[in-house]
Amino acid sequence: MSAEDENRLGEMVHHHPDDLLLMDYASGALGEAESLVIATHAALCPLCRRKIAEYEAVGGAALGELDAAEMADDALAGVMARLDQSLEKPVEQAVASAHADGGDMTVPQPLRGYLNAALEDLPWTNVLRGLDEVTLQVGSNDMVRTKMMRIQPGAAMPQHTHEGAELTLVLKGAFADERGHFQRGDLAFTDSDVEHKPIADDHEVCYCLAVTTAPLRLTGPIGRLINPFIRY
Numbered sequence: 001m002s003a004e005d006e007n008r009l010g011e012m013v014h015h016h017p018d019d020l021l022l023m024d025y026a027s028g029a030l031g032e033a034e035s036l037v038i039a040t041h042a043a044l045c046p047l048c049r050r051k052i053a054e055y056e057a058v059g060g061a062a063l064g065e066l067d068a069a070e071m072a073d074d075a076l077a078g079v080m081a082r083l084d085q086s087l088e089k090p091v092e093q094a095v096a097s098a099h100a101d102g103g104d105m106t107v108p109q110p111l112r113g114y115l116n117a118a119l120e121d122l123p124w125t126n127v128l129r130g131l132d133e134v135t136l137q138v139g140s141n142d143m144v145r146t147k148m149m150r151i152q153p154g155a156a157m158p159q160h161t162h163e164g165a166e167l168t169l170v171l172k173g174a175f176a177d178e179r180g181h182f183q184r185g186d187l188a189f190t191d192s193d194v195e196h197k198p199i200a201d202d203h204e205v206c207y208c209l210a211v212t213t214a215p216l217r218l219t220g221p222i223g224r225l226i227n228p229f230i231r232y
């Protein structure tokens with residue numbers, strides 16, 4: 001990818017994970033599902049790729065400052081091996097394959113490895129009018145739910161808050177809520193302080209990857225009505 005292409009892509013992504021989240025990712029502190037969202041965002045966002053590389057370098061330098069005598073040889077080797085596995089590989093893979101797939105740029109690695117099908121061909125289940133979902137098996141934490149969402153053009157989601165956090169990454173199409181407009185590569189971070197009502201742009205189906213760390217709580221009039229019937 002040329003520097004020019006990188007800049008163009010960088011300008012298209014407007015909503016990024018905050019620095020704390022990127023640091024947690026770079027240090028291997030995030031769970032598998034949250035890491036998947038950040039790595040997939042990074043595949044589409046040169047800016048965050050650069051930041052992650054910087055945090056990784058800082059982490060490596062901090063390790064280097066440890067008195068080597070205090071650590072058994074194999075302990076250090078183990079840490080370095082884990083760093084290699086958990087940090088560098090996902091981003092490198094993500095970046096390499098995001099641009100190695102010719103025409104179809106819709107699903108970058110590492111997400112593609114979890115889908116095993118084109119977006120259109122996933123086993124969608126209708127949840128609400130205009131909203132289909134597919135749950136993905138990512139990681140082993142039962143409190144964390146990973147899903148793909150398909151929102152029909154112009155469809156409005158019920159107003160809701162979140163008891164925990166939700167990370168939503170747009171892969172195709174776009175949606176808007178009280179906080180702004182989110183399109184391909186944009187990451188929306190939502191926690192219990194935010195009450196929002198996303199609406200998909202009306203010219204295109206919107207596909208998102210969403211990770212929630214606790215049940216959603218629907219708060220609007222429709223939400224209160226249908227809440228008992230949705231398995232969130």
Ligand SMILES: [Zn+2]
Nearest residue numbers: 016045047048
């Ligand atoms: Zn970014």
